[in-house]
Amino acid sequence: MYLGIDIGTSSVKTVLFDRAQRLVAQASAALDISRPHPGWSEQDPEAWWRAVTETIDRIAAETSLADLRGIGLSGQMHGAVCLDHDDRVMRPAILWNDGRASAECAELEQAFPRAREISGNIAMPGFTAPKLLWLRHHEPEIFEHVSTVLLPKDYIRFCLTGHHVSEMSDASGTLWLDVAERDWSDDLLEATGLTRAHMPRLVEGSEASGALRLELAQRWGVKGEVVVAGGAGDNAAAACGVGVVRPGTAFVSLGTSGVLFVSNARFSPNTQGAVHAFCHALPATWHQMGVILSAADSLEWLARLVGRRASVLAGEIGTVERPSPVTFLPYLSGERTPHNDAAARGAFIGLSQSNGATDLAQAVMEGVAYAMADCQEALAAGGTDFESALAVGGGARSHTWLRILASVLNRPLEIPSDGDVGAAAGAARLAICAAEGAAPHEVCTAPEIDAVIEPLPALVGPYQDGLARYRALYPALKALPS
Numbered sequence: 001m002y003l004g005i006d007i008g009t010s011s012v013k014t015v016l017f018d019r020a021q022r023l024v025a026q027a028s029a030a031l032d033i034s035r036p037h038p039g040w041s042e043q044d045p046e047a048w049w050r051a052v053t054e055t056i057d058r059i060a061a062e063t064s065l066a067d068l069r070g071i072g073l074s075g076q077m078h079g080a081v082c083l084d085h086d087d088r089v090m091r092p093a094i095l096w097n098d099g100r101a102s103a104e105c106a107e108l109e110q111a112f113p114r115a116r117e118i119s120g121n122i123a124m125p126g127f128t129a130p131k132l133l134w135l136r137h138h139e140p141e142i143f144e145h146v147s148t149v150l151l152p153k154d155y156i157r158f159c160l161t162g163h164h165v166s167e168m169s170d171a172s173g174t175l176w177l178d179v180a181e182r183d184w185s186d187d188l189l190e191a192t193g194l195t196r197a198h199m200p201r202l203v204e205g206s207e208a209s210g211a212l213r214l215e216l217a218q219r220w221g222v223k224g225e226v227v228v229a230g231g232a233g234d235n236a237a238a239a240c241g242v243g244v245v246r247p248g249t250a251f252v253s254l255g256t257s258g259v260l261f262v263s264n265a266r267f268s269p270n271t272q273g274a275v276h277a278f279c280h281a282l283p284a285t286w287h288q289m290g291v292i293l294s295a296a297d298s299l300e301w302l303a304r305l306v307g308r309r310a311s312v313l314a315g316e317i318g319t320v321e322r323p324s325p326v327t328f329l330p331y332l333s334g335e336r337t338p339h340n341d342a343a344a345r346g347a348f349i350g351l352s353q354s355n356g357a358t359d360l361a362q363a364v365m366e367g368v369a370y371a372m373a374d375c376q377e378a379l380a381a382g383g384t385d386f387e388s389a390l391a392v393g394g395g396a397r398s399h400t401w402l403r404i405l406a407s408v409l410n411r412p413l414e415i416p417s418d419g420d421v422g423a424a425a426g427a428a429r430l431a432i433c434a435a436e437g438a439a440p441h442e443v444c445t446a447p448e449i450d451a452v453i454e455p456l457p458a459l460v461g462p463y464q465d466g467l468a469r470y471r472a473l474y475p476a477l478k479a480l481p482s
Helices: 045-062 102-111 115-119 128-138 152-161 168-174 186-191 214-219 234-241 296-306 310-317 357-381 399-409 422-436 457-478
Strands: 002-007 011-017 023-030 070-075 081-083 148-150 165-167 201-203 208-211 227-229 250-254 258-264 276-279 286-292 327-329 347-349 389-392 413-416 449-453
Touching: 002 045, 002 152, 002 422, 011 045, 011 422, 023 045, 045 152, 070 152, 070 234, 070 422, 081 152, 102 115, 102 128, 115 186, 128 168, 148 152, 152 165, 152 208, 152 227, 165 168, 165 208, 168 234, 168 276, 208 422, 227 422, 234 250, 234 258, 234 286, 234 422, 250 399, 258 357, 286 357, 296 310, 296 357, 310 357, 310 399, 327 357, 327 457, 347 457, 357 399, 357 457, 389 399, 399 413, 399 449, 399 457
Parallel strands: 002 070, 070 227, 165 201, 250 389, 389 413
Antiparallel strands: 002 011, 011 023, 081 148, 208 227, 250 258, 258 286, 276 286, 327 347, 413 449
16 A cells, blocks of 8 residues: 655645555645735644644544555645754745745845756745745844755655655755756855755655654554655656656646646756746656646636635636637736746736626636746747646636637647546655655556547637737736836
8 A cells, every 4th residue: 555645735635545556545634824924825834744644544544554565745845844953843834835035036046146057947936945045034043043944745754754855856946956966056055055964865756765653653553664755746746646757748737826747858947938947756857847826726716706616607607619808817926937926916907897707717717828828838948848738636627727728728638537636646656666666657657538628729819819918918017117
């Protein structure tokens, strides 16, 4: 048996697989986010651990874990968990969607001009390194006593094993990793006042990182040693879960945030387009990723405003025959690809008395699709294209939304039969690799496809016109006085 644990932003999800990768059991536990100031986003790492133990306790009560052999970890990336010399959490973790460190990004790149070349990425407020610079400036009493900095899933690893370990895909999002060399960069660490001594040991995602502590094995009725795999950041784990591991394979995720992810055989940065160029969770593999910060979250936001459920709004749209006359910018939490602008904000443009909630919902879906087209263009500028993409995430349950997205991207989208377990499934697959010494490409295979959503020829042209209008709005609105 193999557990896959995904530490998300809104919940922890744990799945139990057998060796044939059949889902045996699953459980989830909700998480809360603290926003002490506008633009801030924090969570208590101990809440993650309570959620993890709750989900495993529930699975252990339902199914015997006596034969558990491996645990894989996935999690939200970039979060900063600061431990003191006694391994105590010093403050709430600053999360991936926290925008407080914009000034520190500029400071970091000015202090070390080769930062983009080595990290393969623009310094963004969501990344881990600028957060530590922010602590250095604003909470020096915390910063000077930081002994170890861990990412969210790696804090859970510490709770499970007692070891400080990370892996390449998640470490790529810190801005401290030399992504081409798959090793910490002493120069990038120095630019934030840290050294390798503050960093966890690095392994590949499919390698062992430690063993489950004896008291936890006894708690869950485990009989033998349990290997804890390196695991992966949430998107790399999701890629492993849906078999996007070979060069040129891709997935698009309509989750809280939106992701266009393409696997690469080499390190291929495009920092001008704010593309993420990260290590994949498998050895000698990388990936490029365009990220937007509000995808399905944009529809959830609209649903709250109009007093309906997002799924109901999506269902009311029906068959799309033409683009909405309203254009929506989905920058509710700022934006990453391609603008790298934490201060960007959302907008509806073209509203009239005749527009209702359904028109706005279609505009939101189209705005997110246009934002994903920006990601597609940024990846293409970095030399990466794809013939089709798997569609995952909560928003992918809407075939209407997928039809819009396929027509905007002008690429077919494939719906996997088991797309719902996502990153947790990828983590379980990595647990199989680590515990059994199995070849990652033989374990992380592509799923069966339930349906293929093709672009509608009648919409491809009109959506290109809509995309041009969409792209004209960001610079026009940014030029307005604040």
